[in-house]
Amino acid sequence: GVKMNKKLLVDVDCGVDDAQAIMLALGDPSVQILGITCVHGNTTVENVCKNVLRVLQACRKLEIPVFKGADKPILGTSISVGNFHGQDGLGDAPDASAPGLDLLQRENAVSALIRIVDENPGEVSLVAMGPLTNLALAVRMDPSLPGKLKGLYIMGGNTESRGNASVCAEFNFAADPEAAFVVLNDYQCPTHLSCWEFTCYSQLPWEFCDAWLGQDSDKARFMTKIFHHSMEEAKNESLQDVCLGCTGFISCDSYAMAAAVDESFITETDRYPVSVELTGTHTRGMMIVDTSGFLKKTHKASIMKKLKGCFQPTV
Amino acid sequence: GVKMNKKLLVDVDCGVDDAQAIMLALGDPSVQILGITCVHGNTTVENVCKNVLRVLQACRKLEIPVFKGADKPILGTSISVGNFHGQDGLGDAPDASAPGLDLLQRENAVSALIRIVDENPGEVSLVAMGPLTNLALAVRMDPSLPGKLKGLYIMGGNTESRGNASVCAEFNFAADPEAAFVVLNDYQCPTHLSCWEFTCYSQLPWEFCDAWLGQDSDKARFMTKIFHHSMEEAKNESLQDVCLGCTGFISCDSYAMAAAVDESFITETDRYPVSVELTGTHTRGMMIVDTSGFLKKTHKASIMKKLKGCFQPTV
Amino acid sequence: GVKMNKKLLVDVDCGVDDAQAIMLALGDPSVQILGITCVHGNTTVENVCKNVLRVLQACRKLEIPVFKGADKPILGTSISVGNFHGQDGLGDAPDASAPGLDLLQRENAVSALIRIVDENPGEVSLVAMGPLTNLALAVRMDPSLPGKLKGLYIMGGNTESRGNASVCAEFNFAADPEAAFVVLNDYQCPTHLSCWEFTCYSQLPWEFCDAWLGQDSDKARFMTKIFHHSMEEAKNESLQDVCLGCTGFISCDSYAMAAAVDESFITETDRYPVSVELTGTHTRGMMIVDTSGFLKKTHKASIMKKLKGCFQPTV
Amino acid sequence: GVKMNKKLLVDVDCGVDDAQAIMLALGDPSVQILGITCVHGNTTVENVCKNVLRVLQACRKLEIPVFKGADKPILGTSISVGNFHGQDGLGDAPDASAPGLDLLQRENAVSALIRIVDENPGEVSLVAMGPLTNLALAVRMDPSLPGKLKGLYIMGGNTESRGNASVCAEFNFAADPEAAFVVLNDYQCPTHLSCWEFTCYSQLPWEFCDAWLGQDSDKARFMTKIFHHSMEEAKNESLQDVCLGCTGFISCDSYAMAAAVDESFITETDRYPVSVELTGTHTRGMMIVDTSGFLKKTHKASIMKKLKGCFQPTV
Ligand SMILES: [Ca+2]
């Protein structure tokens, strides 16, 4: 039989790209997803929970436990979310047979995070693809958590002060800067960052998307359905400005997941101390990359720079 | 028999004045303390736990459950603590027969807060006498918590921009400004604030302290022992500057507790919307009192202004 | 003949209360006004210049030189001004025979400030009743300026975190926080502050205003005319909230001027180091009063606390 | 005769690279330097004045007027300066025959800036190679100044959040962030920026420096003398970290000057709205590049990206 040797715990604000990333992981027989924790972000945490259950249903994996987490950022004040992923976060393509919220676990996402990692010390790769609220709460509840992780993979932040949520801040960090600060400073485990500019420069060509979605399978049909809205949005010109001139499709969350699933996927990284700006007028939520040692920090994060060949997730 | 009709849940960073406040509550037969949650602040959270157990032992109340909570503020960066309460937070007067940390509950303080309030809906008065980290984490874990409280009593903040931890910030708020912000904005329950300037103006005369501590009882002897250090510190001149010129003793935490135990204790209050400054150079952690409606907030806190007669806690 | 032994230089953003203050000074035969410098604030700097010329014309003192100064705060971004003083800053009571701007001096206000003080070393009391932009530019152009002043009298700032332009900031400081910071930190001369709360607590009873304005003189008629608008505004309820509950009329700028004209006018002051918060979310522009020595500054300002009897300016 | 058709006004904090840039301009017969204004920065403004006079003496151009400007940034609080340019800003290589400060003009630098531009409307290229204090004061004194400039060339700021004075800020902007903010927002004239990362990527190879300095001329000998200190510093490893890994010599100020002297020198630019962060914990002084239109500004600056061939200034 297949050896399932990669234990993942996945934290999502399930928009379309989170869905793609989850499907990417589910498609790899060597991966075991121990649980999916939900957090506010692209849409309300209730919608996020619904979306995750829909993805699992489409992939016939409803046995994976799903947990509801924070409904707001640490400070409680949400930033405005655009309509890129649709109002429901999943392309506004409703499904009458979608599973109900009664399928959620009763345990809180933060408690589940702490428990699952504690039950699998040194084995869990935590993949965070939304605002980092749940992770920040978890480490403040249990400071020993990061030391028990195998690794942490984050989609979020930026490296050259280019933003998509504000002039200098990427959405996941901007949506909860305090949480991002806590995670980058308190998770002293191997940390892998897939930042905004990297995902822009690593976009998929549109032709590839078309081929991908044209496959004849339930999963491909589900993907096509939820994907339609954001593909239209992404072809919009002003958005391509935000995406640093790129002319392909960005599946932001997929890179962090791909790296967690197969570390050979990333072929070049930078290693620097990082932090998050909390108080700037234009820079609140911006990631700080300390290339010169100004911050006197010892822990360094791995910042993804190049990936292997053309990125082709198999759903 | 005595009717125990006042259910209190107490959150402390157990310095000397927290100890006095706990003893004040234990001395009132109508009060039932459902639990004591510990938080970093005057000293490490480990010391806080030890101190609480010592107080309970001195009062022969070790049956009250004690829970360990956050060891750091939300952002993880502690401010420096002076030596007012001694290095161990309780006057550096060690006790060989002090109870061990094995008497602590295994449940996390934040989880306990959520559970106990949930088990006693509408009945619990929560008295917070340290940095508000545990309370902030609790409301982010369970947004329904504040709605189940009878009332919230806080020692912290300031009303006229006078500070003791920095030029404009009071210690409990300065020690975790983000937590104070969350609590003042997300706890939409009846909220009673005992602020820094109020405690300065409401100080006890030294003669009173002397009489109080001279009583012949185990509790009075314990109090005398732990109190010695801070009485010496408090007579120091530069400290009296910080305390706005007062020449008596300030038992900061006792006012919030006294108000929770007996609401007739407070004879005059202001009711205003309040918040916390998070980003100022000199004002980070300062409480904002919105007397003119600039903040467009609807929830108002009760700010203690005057108390009944001379405050004489019975230990 | 009368000995004119008090040399004043007056910096204004000439609203109604600036006008009152100028008239107060002109009414004292021992005062010599060396010049009036204009700055943005209650209205545009062009309107301020016009208003000053109208005041001087009403008082038959057009020989006093008037200089145009900064049209914007240091950073260039103006705060919104309410309508308290009317759109033109002087009660929107136009005068067909008002003097033209051709009567302005050609010299820039900042250069004039520097020159006039330099020509009268140790003799000039500088009275600032608007945003402090001109004064800040002047000290950066000529660092020796403050050392040549006899004294500096400022209407601005606050002492207990109550604001009228924002929740925690007084208008003159809020309108140019950087300038206020520069002046409080770089003018190391005798500095006298008439702050917002002080002017609120020292308001004139309405009866007094009525008597004052009822006098039979050109000046009183001019005053009545320009005063009508703000008296109506001041009786408004929500404004009385901002004014800390006072029910009389506040002529903010008059207290600083009165103190400059007759120092016995102020009977009680506090002396503390002061500064200005530049970066707070709610506190930008708030004055910092360092009662406990946190800031490690040596220079102290005199903060007006009580004034002699009932304040009755003679116009 | 040579037609001197390029009128330059130069603002410097004369370190070694400012000296190189001045010599570069003096070496071009088509350039007329109308004046050199001095500002605090690499060293005290008094040292800057002395250094400029030494450069002019070495080039036999003492007829060019030199003006003393601001001795402090707008807010008055200087950042610490490293020792890269030596204590005196010019390599600590004193010269017994250096000209005295009596050669300075009596007119203030800010007044001179305003006057000279006013006398040559539409003709002056202003080249700023230090903190922008003088330029900010000038526009606040005379808002019409920028409209009379032919162009503005600035060495300062950064484009990808890499800093040399702090983790995210370049020295000239970090040394007076408010001034940089004012200049980038209020100088609505053609603006050309030579930013930190650009100068790092455009460094000169060491061999080139050696050849340059080996020439047999008074000017080359002067250059060699003042240059020795910073060449030693620049070979230092930790500094090369700050300089983004470059292994050649960076003459920061020379690129802005070269572009002002010969616009064909720059072969590729970006045009974006820009501003400056004033309030961040890590980002104060960082330049904001608004590639996506978040700031809603209409004025765009030209940001230098590539230069023609190998940059070889002729001294
Ligand atoms: Ca996501």
Ligand SMILES: [Ca+2]
């Ligand atoms: Ca306490």
Ligand SMILES: [Ca+2]
């Ligand atoms: Ca005024």
Ligand SMILES: [Ca+2]
């Ligand atoms: Ca320079």
